[in-house]
Amino acid sequence: MxxxxxxxxxxxxxxxxxxxxxxxxxxxxxxxxxxRLSLDVGDSVVILKDTTHWYYGYKQRHKEQRGIFPKxxxxxxxxxxxxxxxxxKRTEIVEEITKVLLEWGSIxxxxxxxxxxxxxxxxAKMFELNxxxxxxxxxNLPVDEMRKVKLxxxxxxxxxxxxxxxxxxxxxENGDILDTNAICTTELYEHHMxxxxxxxxxxxxxxIQRSPRPLxxxxxxxxLHVNAFVCKFQEDSDLLFTLFDGxxxxxxxxxxxxxxxxxxxxxxxxxxDNNRVLFTDLSKxxxxxxxxxxxxxxxxxxxxxxKDHDSKRASITTAMLTPSSKKHSQLSISSxxxxxxxxxxxxxxxxxxxxxxxxxxxxPEDFRGNLDMPFMLCEKDTLDGTxxxxxxxxDIGKIDSKMAVTIEVLQGDIKQIKEDFxxxxxxxxxxxxxxxxPEVILPGDVRNDLYLTLCGGEFARIAKTSxxxxxxxxxxxxxxxxxxxxxxxxxxxxxPIDEYKSVVYYHxxxxxxxxxxKIHVPIDEFxxxxxxxxxxxxxxxxxxxxxxxxxxxSYVKLMQDNGTTILQGQHNLAVxxxxxxxxxxxxxxxxxxxxxxxxxxxxxxPSLGGLSLFPKDxxxxxxxxxxxxxxxxxxxxxxxxxxxxxxxxxESLNALSNVPGEEVVKFLQDILDALFNILVENDDxxxxxxxxxxxxxxxxxTVSDLKYQHFLTVLDVYINESFSATLAYSKLINVLQxxxxxxxxxxxxxxxxx
Numbered sequence: 001m002x003x004x005x006x007x008x009x010x011x012x013x014x015x016x017x018x019x020x021x022x023x024x025x026x027x028x029x030x031x032x033x034x035x036r037l038s039l040d041v042g043d044s045v046v047i048l049k050d051t052t053h054w055y056y057g058y059k060q061r062h063k064e065q066r067g068i069f070p071k072x073x074x075x076x077x078x079x080x081x082x083x084x085x086x087x088x089k090r091t092e093i094v095e096e097i098t099k100v101l102l103e104w105g106s107i108x109x110x111x112x113x114x115x116x117x118x119x120x121x122x123x124a125k126m127f128e129l130n131x132x133x134x135x136x137x138x139x140n141l142p143v144d145e146m147r148k149v150k151l152x153x154x155x156x157x158x159x160x161x162x163x164x165x166x167x168x169x170x171x172x173e174n175g176d177i178l179d180t181n182a183i184c185t186t187e188l189y190e191h192h193m194x195x196x197x198x199x200x201x202x203x204x205x206x207x208i209q210r211s212p213r214p215l216x217x218x219x220x221x222x223x224l225h226v227n228a229f230v231c232k233f234q235e236d237s238d239l240l241f242t243l244f245d246g247x248x249x250x251x252x253x254x255x256x257x258x259x260x261x262x263x264x265x266x267x268x269x270x271x272x273d274n275n276r277v278l279f280t281d282l283s284k285x286x287x288x289x290x291x292x293x294x295x296x297x298x299x300x301x302x303x304x305x306x307k308d309h310d311s312k313r314a315s316i317t318t319a320m321l322t323p324s325s326k327k328h329s330q331l332s333i334s335s336x337x338x339x340x341x342x343x344x345x346x347x348x349x350x351x352x353x354x355x356x357x358x359x360x361x362x363x364p365e366d367f368r369g370n371l372d373m374p375f376m377l378c379e380k381d382t383l384d385g386t387x388x389x390x391x392x393x394x395d396i397g398k399i400d401s402k403m404a405v406t407i408e409v410l411q412g413d414i415k416q417i418k419e420d421f422x423x424x425x426x427x428x429x430x431x432x433x434x435x436x437x438p439e440v441i442l443p444g445d446v447r448n449d450l451y452l453t454l455c456g457g458e459f460a461r462i463a464k465t466s467x468x469x470x471x472x473x474x475x476x477x478x479x480x481x482x483x484x485x486x487x488x489x490x491x492x493x494x495x496p497i498d499e500y501k502s503v504v505y506y507h508x509x510x511x512x513x514x515x516x517x518k519i520h521v522p523i524d525e526f527x528x529x530x531x532x533x534x535x536x537x538x539x540x541x542x543x544x545x546x547x548x549x550x551x552x553x554s555y556v557k558l559m560q561d562n563g564t565t566i567l568q569g570q571h572n573l574a575v576x577x578x579x580x581x582x583x584x585x586x587x588x589x590x591x592x593x594x595x596x597x598x599x600x601x602x603x604x605x606p607s608l609g610g611l612s613l614f615p616k617d618x619x620x621x622x623x624x625x626x627x628x629x630x631x632x633x634x635x636x637x638x639x640x641x642x643x644x645x646x647x648x649x650x651e652s653l654n655a656l657s658n659v660p661g662e663e664v665v666k667f668l669q670d671i672l673d674a675l676f677n678i679l680v681e682n683d684d685x686x687x688x689x690x691x692x693x694x695x696x697x698x699x700x701x702t703v704s705d706l707k708y709q710h711f712l713t714v715l716d717v718y719i720n721e722s723f724s725a726t727l728a729y730s731k732l733i734n735v736l737q738x739x740x741x742x743x744x745x746x747x748x749x750x751x752x753x754x
């Protein structure tokens with residue numbers, strides 16, 4: 001008994017000197033427990049001792065009160081001790097800006113009271129300094145950008161001090177303050193004169209105003225911050241947020257996932273103070289959709305029937321947060337005290353929240369503040385059915401539960417936004433991309449994302465007297481049938497997973513899932529991979545569920561026999577019954593020899609190696625491929641792979657004019673690379689050079705079309721930064737001269753004939 005107590009008693013040890021100071025990132029209200037230290041967000045704490053999950057120490061502003069507080073509530077900081085006080089350690093320039101802002105702030109108040117003429121100038125410089133300080137602290141800047149911001153800040157400090165008549169300092173070319181005792185008098189005088197010259201030029205009215213940096217007008221983004229979810233929780237849930245087109249009733253963006261615990265806070269420490277995401281790649285047309293919604297799906301993670309936990313037994317350990325699990329498991333529970341075993345865990349529908357964003361997107365400048373998303377429980381309906389009800393419901397005011405969020409519409413690319421809004425975007429803010437291409441695809445934006453939607457299924461009853469509770473597990477497998485790990489994602493904000501498990505609907509033989517997730521397979525592995533779908537009945541009885549085995553299997557290849565990728569759109573897959581006594585799950589050749597889709601069956605009822613067709617069953621999926629390297633056009637594929645099929649090169653060049661413009665601009669850089677390589681490497685210039693020349697003209701005509709004219713910038717970037725076929729110039733000039741001669745000669749012959 002003594003050894004058991006000793007094993008569970010926390011062992012306190014002196015805190016590491018590097019971990020002796022931190023900032024509270026969440027409220028910790030423990031007034032009724034005197035041995036615990038209550039914290040407010042932003043409190044500075046000094047750490048004296050620590051154990052596995054707890055710290056012991058005091059708040060810097062109330063040194064007499066000491067107690068314990070959770071490690072996960074504290075953000076550790078580098079520090080320095082000044083006059084006995086702990087201070088966050090910053091770089092010298094950040095410290096200088098902080099002191100300058102404090103000094104100028106007190107003077108600015110006096111300037112305001114007397115209506116001083118320099119009030120607006122000083123205030124503008126303070127705003128700029130504050131923005132530069134935020135940039136320097138953010139950690140988003142590379143070394144060269146940081147040096148540039150530092151020089152801008154020191155210039156603002158010097159010009160501001162000159163306007164205010166404050167003491168001036170001497171700096172070197174990097175903006176660092178010089179030690180006047182370490183340099184000679186003549187060098188000090190030279191630096192003083194240079195500083196005076198800089199200040200004079202900065203304060204002199206400019207006759208030519210520098211034009212502001214143009215925003216990327218083709219790139220739009222929505223920043224979402226999840227603040228709270230007001231609802232009675234009995235089990236942990238996954239909250240999936242997406243942008244939703246109300247006209248087509250389809251999502252247009254990837255999901256953003258927040259793992260929400262039944263205690264009402266995020267389960268993972270990585271999301272604890274950072275429940276935000278940036279929806280990117282949105283075009284002007286996307287923002288002009290007649291009805292755009294922000295939708296939040298709540299998926300309960302637990303048993304078939306919701307368990308009523310005893311709230312009186314809940315303790316702070318239930319709400320303890322731990323870092324995201326490194327295991328690739330969709331159902332892994334990261335909060336302590338949730339589930340002791342992951343065997344009897346499934347995803348069950350809980351509810352849906354929805355908010356119309358159309359008025360905000362049409363006039364973002366008029367929107368300020370938070371949004372409340374009305375939340376409706378699923379009851380016995382599907383997630384999609386509940387969403388339809390919520391959209392159609394006119395009396396939303398009676399719905400008590402809600403999700404509280406904040407949104408902001410931002411323009412520009414990611415780099416631009418990080419520079420302009422450093423306090424909004426931290427280094428770890430996840431990005432949820434549009435499930436489609438942005439308005440402009442710049443060179444270097446390599447993408448190979450396949451978005452798979454589990455639309456629904458039909459499963460006939462066999463021996464069971466009641467409907468099945470069907471769960472679909474999706475795997476990405478190689479040609480040997482081995483699972484390819486870490487290539488699927490349920491959404492931004494979570495690490496990749498090895499398998500995707502669908503939501504389980506109770507007693508439904510025709511479930512309508514409409515669940516979308518991303519598959520990101522490396523390009524060199526994509527051609528050898530296929531998707532495998534395993535169907536299993538999930539029993540509401542835990543003991544029975546353990547003995548349940550998968551009853552069916554479907555599959556589909558990612559590449560077709562002609563070398564193109566799986567086609568966009570809907571596919572109906574055949575479902576095969578599994579005889580576990582004969583079926584070898586490690587042998588992919590067994591099912592890969594069977595027809596994959598219902599269309600391929602052509603009335604046949606094939607069976608092989610323990611697999612036999614369910615004639616009335618089928619799985620419906622929808623494929624959306626967003627790839628800048630893999631095409632669904634046979635004509636374009638022949639051109640891009642010309643070196644392997646030189647015998648059909650002429651046919652491929654002629655076929656380029658028939659490729660849709662959307663596909664041409666998507667692969668613009670790869671097509672140009674292929675054309676210039678053909679021009680330089682082909683063995684028959686008389687046969688191919690003219691065809692290549694006409695193909696290049698066709699590309700220029702395509703991007704010059706009004707529909708694709710925004711891709712002209714892509715062409716400019718390619719010419720200036722990516723074009724490297726140096727020998728192509730002479731060949732292009734020769735072909736151009738030949739075309740000019742042929743255009744002139746018929747006119748001369750016509751004139752001679754007259």
